[in-house]
Amino acid sequence: MYKIPATTLFIGKKLVFVPECHSTNTLALEMTETSSVPEGTVVIADHQTAGRGQRGNSWETAPASNLTLSIVLRPKALNVKDQFILNVFTSLAIHDLLMDKLDATINIKWPNDIIVNDKKACGILIENQIQGQQVSQSVVGIGLNVNQSLFSTNLATSMALIGGTHFDREVVLNDLFSCFEARYLQWREGRSNSLTDAYLKNLYWKDEPHTFASEGVEFTGTIRGIGAFGKLIVQTANDDRSYDIKEIKYVR
Numbered sequence: 001m002y003k004i005p006a007t008t009l010f011i012g013k014k015l016v017f018v019p020e021c022h023s024t025n026t027l028a029l030e031m032t033e034t035s036s037v038p039e040g041t042v043v044i045a046d047h048q049t050a051g052r053g054q055r056g057n058s059w060e061t062a063p064a065s066n067l068t069l070s071i072v073l074r075p076k077a078l079n080v081k082d083q084f085i086l087n088v089f090t091s092l093a094i095h096d097l098l099m100d101k102l103d104a105t106i107n108i109k110w111p112n113d114i115i116v117n118d119k120k121a122c123g124i125l126i127e128n129q130i131q132g133q134q135v136s137q138s139v140v141g142i143g144l145n146v147n148q149s150l151f152s153t154n155l156a157t158s159m160a161l162i163g164g165t166h167f168d169r170e171v172v173l174n175d176l177f178s179c180f181e182a183r184y185l186q187w188r189e190g191r192s193n194s195l196t197d198a199y200l201k202n203l204y205w206k207d208e209p210h211t212f213a214s215e216g217v218e219f220t221g222t223i224r225g226i227g228a229f230g231k232l233i234v235q236t237a238n239d240d241r242s243y244d245i246k247e248i249k250y251v252r
């Protein structure tokens, strides 16, 4: 259904489209176990019956309305302790894409949600395989809400709802590949610092006091940045604290 992109060097050059699957991340992982899959291979489905999200949640989207895909990467010389950079360049790629398509406020909610006008438009699930101290393979799953107009929660949105128009998914996909490859190459060229700067510049709620919850207790704090291993640094009246993904919730 989708064409091979003409504008990229390796992202999407092998494109596996399935009308339906359980989860493109799972299918991509299965493919890498049973066949030789070049870096940049993309698995894309029109409908996932068991789409997976972060923290063990499910990812549900209307069939044939959005983009649900997984990209296989084999990052060279990526130490396990630096793996958060995968979140950084993937989020920035989607941020770049949406900045180009929409006239809206677009932020990255740590670690990798893409927030448009305060609602989530894209979720990312990155699953890594580790060999020794290195990330040997990464499956980057992206669920981008393109044309869906109804959601079961008022915390979600889509490109069409924000832009007030229908988007051609093939065009969006091709542009996503270009944005993704550009940010991935930026990392491969050793420019992690400029990636991290751009990520922090667009970080949702950064430098604004907000209410968070940890271990069921609400507190006021201000996001100040990202620490070792990609932990979120939140300043409170008493101290600076750092949190892993399962340890903190954004409240208001």
Ligand code: BTN
Residues within 6 Å of the ligand: 022, 023, 024, 025, 026, 048, 050, 051, 052, 053, 054, 055, 057, 059, 067, 068, 069, 070, 113, 122, 123, 124, 125, 141, 142, 143, 144
């Ligand atoms: C999140 O919880 O925000 C992450 C959602 C990630 C969804 C995408 S859709 C394509 C890929 N396949 C999956 O099963 N999940 C990811």
